[in-house]
Amino acid sequence: MSDSTAALYRQLPAIDKLLQLDEVQTLVIESGHHWVTEQLRDMQQQAREFIQQYEQLPAWHADWVTELTKRHNRLQESAIKPVFNLTGTVLHTNLGRAVMAQSAVEAVNKVMSSPVTLEYSLDGATRGHRDRALADLFCQLTGAEDACIVNNNAAAVLLLLATVAQGKQVIVSRGELVEIGGAFRVPDVMAQAGCQLVEVGTTNRTHLRDYVNAINEHTALLMKVHTSNYSIEGFTAEVEGAELAELGKQYQLPTAIDLGSGSMIDMTAYGLPAEPMPQTYLSQGIDLVSISGDKLLGGPQAGIILGKKKWIEAIQKHPLKRALRADKMTLAALEATLKLYCTPEKLVTELPTLRWLTRSADEIKARAQRLIVPLQAFYGDKFVVEIEPCLSQIGSGSLPVDRLPSYAVTFAPFDGRGNTLALLMARWRHSTQPVIGRLKEGKLWLDLRCLDDEHALLQVLLS
Ligand SMILES: *Cc1c(COP(=O)(O)O)cnc(C)c1O
Numbered sequence: 001m002s003d004s005t006a007a008l009y010r011q012l013p014a015i016d017k018l019l020q021l022d023e024v025q026t027l028v029i030e031s032g033h034h035w036v037t038e039q040l041r042d043m044q045q046q047a048r049e050f051i052q053q054y055e056q057l058p059a060w061h062a063d064w065v066t067e068l069t070k071r072h073n074r075l076q077e078s079a080i081k082p083v084f085n086l087t088g089t090v091l092h093t094n095l096g097r098a099v100m101a102q103s104a105v106e107a108v109n110k111v112m113s114s115p116v117t118l119e120y121s122l123d124g125a126t127r128g129h130r131d132r133a134l135a136d137l138f139c140q141l142t143g144a145e146d147a148c149i150v151n152n153n154a155a156a157v158l159l160l161l162a163t164v165a166q167g168k169q170v171i172v173s174r175g176e177l178v179e180i181g182g183a184f185r186v187p188d189v190m191a192q193a194g195c196q197l198v199e200v201g202t203t204n205r206t207h208l209r210d211y212v213n214a215i216n217e218h219t220a221l222l223m224k225v226h227t228s229n230y231s232i233e234g235f236t237a238e239v240e241g242a243e244l245a246e247l248g249k250q251y252q253l254p255t256a257i258d259l260g261s262g263s264m265i266d267m268t269a270y271g272l273p274a275e276p277m278p279q280t281y282l283s284q285g286i287d288l289v290s291i292s293g294d295k296l297l298g299g300p301q302a303g304i305i306l307g308k309k310k311w312i313e314a315i316q317k318h319p320l321k322r323a324l325r326a327d328k329m330t331l332a333a334l335e336a337t338l339k340l341y342c343t344p345e346k347l348v349t350e351l352p353t354l355r356w357l358t359r360s361a362d363e364i365k366a367r368a369q370r371l372i373v374p375l376q377a378f379y380g381d382k383f384v385v386e387i388e389p390c391l392s393q394i395g396s397g398s399l400p401v402d403r404l405p406s407y408a409v410t411f412a413p414f415d416g417r418g419n420t421l422a423l424l425m426a427r428w429r430h431s432t433q434p435v436i437g438r439l440k441e442g443k444l445w446l447d448l449r450c451l452d453d454e455h456a457l458l459q460v461l462l463s
Pocket of ligand 1: 227
């Protein structure tokens with residue numbers, strides 16, 4: 001070791017000395033002696049490595065307490081934090097899908113902070129299971145005979161298949177072997193549930209006779225999967241729910257539909273693209289329908305199986321149910337969400353998902369016009385800041401071809417460099433409430449469809 005390196009090492013403060021400082025003691029009270037000493041040791045190690053490599057002290061050596069405080073603040077920050085979703089995708093899986101109604105937030109708060117009647121009946125009657133109250137609400141809303149609630153729709157499909165068709169064959173159309181983002185693939189779920197997938201028809205056309213020809217003594221289930229994230233157009237044919245239900249009756253085989261997004265209201269009444277509803281299939285005689293809780297339903301992450309009592313009872317008793325069941329917070333949020341559906345008039349104002357989906361382009365444009373002046377004043381030296389029409393997406397298993405007209409504030413760098421945009425994005429990503437936009441055509445787009453608090457956004461963007 002050279003003399004100069006040794007001299008640099010000697011300048012590093014001793015941990016004992018640092019621990020005696022008042023500011024450091026405050027951090028010890030907040031985060032514990034163990035954490036603080038560990039951080040100081042780590043900082044010392046980093047400083048030594050820096051000296052070895054560059055023959056000088058790191059910049060933060062000037063103020064060890066500030067560096068330690070920075071590390072402490074990072075520790076306090078949550079890894080899951082609120083952001084502004086200005087991506088233009090309303091149900092964004094990476095941003096947590098549906099945002100909950102206020103009543104759902106309050107319901108979760110209550111069940112988190114107190115013991116609750118999750119599996120306890122106050123009138124002395126034995127309660128079969130934790131889904132009971134919610135199942136009744138679902139039955140009332142969809143006409144199902146019974147319901148089962150689990151962790152998510154993937155779990156719902158797995159449990160449904162394992163109960164109804166384990167060790168047997170399930171017939172599905174080739175055109176419906178869906179992959180949903182995040183590794184949900186129908187063939188894989190079949191395999192995990194111990195079922196043998198029997199593909200029938202072709203990619204673009206499947207007929208009733210294809211199902212009929214595949215039925216044999218090993219068949220346990222006729223199934224349809226809603227092609228929620230793609231569409232096959234042109235020369236196509238699929239077997240409708242009513243036909244499949246009829247076929248099931250004829251051969252005494254159960255029928256099921258994995259619906260995914262599963263809106264429970266007629267979306268076209270709100271000027272939105274049509275989405276199949278579970279109640280339609282149930283009334284057509286399909287035995288079991290599965291839907292997600294956090295897509296168009298606008299509730300918490302959950303999977304719901306709706307259908308015939310006989311099958312739901314078997315599903316509730318399957319050992320996998322215990323592993324896949326929903327927790328009390330999910331059930332509370334889902335119950336509060338469903339109660340809004342009992343008063344449909346309230347849905348548009350109280351359910352954020354529906355409020356954002358139905359927000360008109362004019363309203364969004366007016367919002368953009370209020371924001372553009374301060375944004376131009378702040379960013380105008382480096383960027384062309386403009387209001388431009390764009391198209392929002394519903395997201396999370398709704399047809400990607402269905403777009404909603406919207407408006408965005410766009411930022412195009414004068415220097416035309418991608419790096420300038422990348423820096424801007426990075427800066428917004430690291431603000432107190434990160435702002436998430438979309439890069440397209442050499443510009444940064446902030447689609448204002450899902451923005452509720454303009455003031456809060458300006459505070460972040462103008463700081
Ligand atoms: C979204 C979706 C799933 C997966 O549901 P999760 O709630 O994300 O587990 C399964 N099937 C279909 C058709 C879907 O749209």
